[in-house]
Amino acid sequence: MEEVKNNSGQNLGIAALITAILTFVLAVIPCVGLIAIIPGIVAIVLGSVALSQANRDNSPHGVALAGLIIGIIAIMISFSQIFVARKIANHADKWPKQIENIVNDVQDNVMKDLEDANISIKVESNGDTVKIVTTPDKRNKEQTLEDLEKGNSTVNDTVKVKK
Amino acid sequence: MKKETVQSMTLLKLKNSVAQIKLRNEPYLKINIVLAGVILLIMAYSGIFSPEKDNYPVVCIHEKITGEPCVSCGISHSFSLILRGRVDEAYQWNRYGMRVFLFFAGQLILRIIFSFLYSRYTTTSKQLILFDIVGSSVLFLVTFMPFLTYIFKYC
Numbered sequence: 307m308e309e310v311k312n313n314s315g316q317n318l319g320i321a322a323l324i325t326a327i328l329t330f331v332l333a334v335i336p337c338v339g340l341i342a343i344i345p346g347i348v349a350i351v352l353g354s355v356a357l358s359q360a361n362r363d364n365s366p367h368g369v370a371l372a373g374l375i376i377g378i379i380a381i382m383i384s385f386s387q388i389f390v391a392r393k394i395a396n397h398a399d400k401w402p403k404q405i406e407n408i409v410n411d412v413q414d415n416v417m418k419d420l421e422d423a424n425i426s427i428k429v430e431s432n433g434d435t436v437k438i439v440t441t442p443d444k445r446n447k448e449q450t451l452e453d454l455e456k457g458n459s460t461v462n463d464t465v466k467v468k469k
Numbered sequence: 470m471k472k473e474t475v476q477s478m479t480l481l482k483l484k485n486s487v488a489q490i491k492l493r494n495e496p497y498l499k500i501n502i503v504l505a506g507v508i509l510l511i512m513a514y515s516g517i518f519s520p521e522k523d524n525y526p527v528v529c530i531h532e533k534i535t536g537e538p539c540v541s542c543g544i545s546h547s548f549s550l551i552l553r554g555r556v557d558e559a560y561q562w563n564r565y566g567m568r569v570f571l572f573f574a575g576q577l578i579l580r581i582i583f584s585f586l587y588s589r590y591t592t593t594s595k596q597l598i599l600f601d602i603v604g605s606s607v608l609f610l611v612t613f614m615p616f617l618t619y620i621f622k623y624c
Contacts, residue, residue: 320496324503334613336539336620337529369496383620387531390623394535 315359315370322352322373329380339387346384349377497598498584505580508573515548520562540619544569565615572612576605 326349332342353374360367547566550559
């Protein structure tokens with residue numbers, strides 16, 4: 307009768323150790339790491355029960371203890387996946403905004419460079435030379451553009467109707 | 470002739486009962502048998518589900534939460550392709566797939582060899598278990614180091 311009790315404790319210990327080993331393998335695989343929490347809890351429960359039975363019956367408790375320890379380490383790794391996922395999710399939220407900021411910065415820099423640039427275009431054809439030079443005088447350019455628009459708008463917008 | 474047959478039958482039954490008693494008292498052998506069974510189940514899973522149909526029941530939870538693929542994504546595809554002999558494609562799905570597959574295949578062989586050695590050489594059983602624990606732990610760390618690095622990079 308006593309032998310049966312010892313065996314049952316040992317069987318629980320073996321079950322705990324096997325579950326703990328499987329939990330450990332699952333826990334280090336990021337895809338299924340979070341699922342490993344469930345078998346981890348099972349391993350810890352089995353290990354605890356097996357350990358208490360082994361202590362009560364004075365039978366060897368090495369397997370149960372090993373199962374309990376591996377189960378605890380595995381569940382800790384599995385729990386760490388939650389933090390990993392949260393950190394990556396936080397990073398992922400920030401990524402689009404960061405990309406948008408970078409694009410805006412690049413756009414601003416390019417526009418600024420173009421505004422401040424002295425652009426000189428020289429075209430030579432059959433001895434004739436045409437040279438176009440623009441200066442970074444933005445205010446003058448805007449004024450010229452406005453004048454041109456005002457001066458031409460009345461002419462361009464009016465359509466003569468023949469009767 | 471009949472007497473010899475009866476004797477051999479009795480001997481076989483005796484051997485079986487001795488083996489059963491041994492197995493009952495040996496947690497190491499039980500653990501090895503169960504782990505070998507689990508590895509065979511993993512192989513069967515990879516064999517049953519095909520990469521063409523893409524009907525794998527286990528999806529990456531990590532990717533579902535974060536929206537980003539993780540370091541172990543595509544490992545089921547990789548396993549299936551390795552079992553079908555398409556190693557190049559397996560590398561494309563997951564570059565650590567072959568490494569993990571070799572670990573499991575190696576463990577399957579080791580479980581059988583260690584169980585045989587354990588039941589054959591009973592005097593060195595403790596040394597054998599110790600060697601198995603240390604060896605398997607080292608193999609595990611070497612195999613899963615990229616995954617562990619990935620996990621602890623964000624911790």
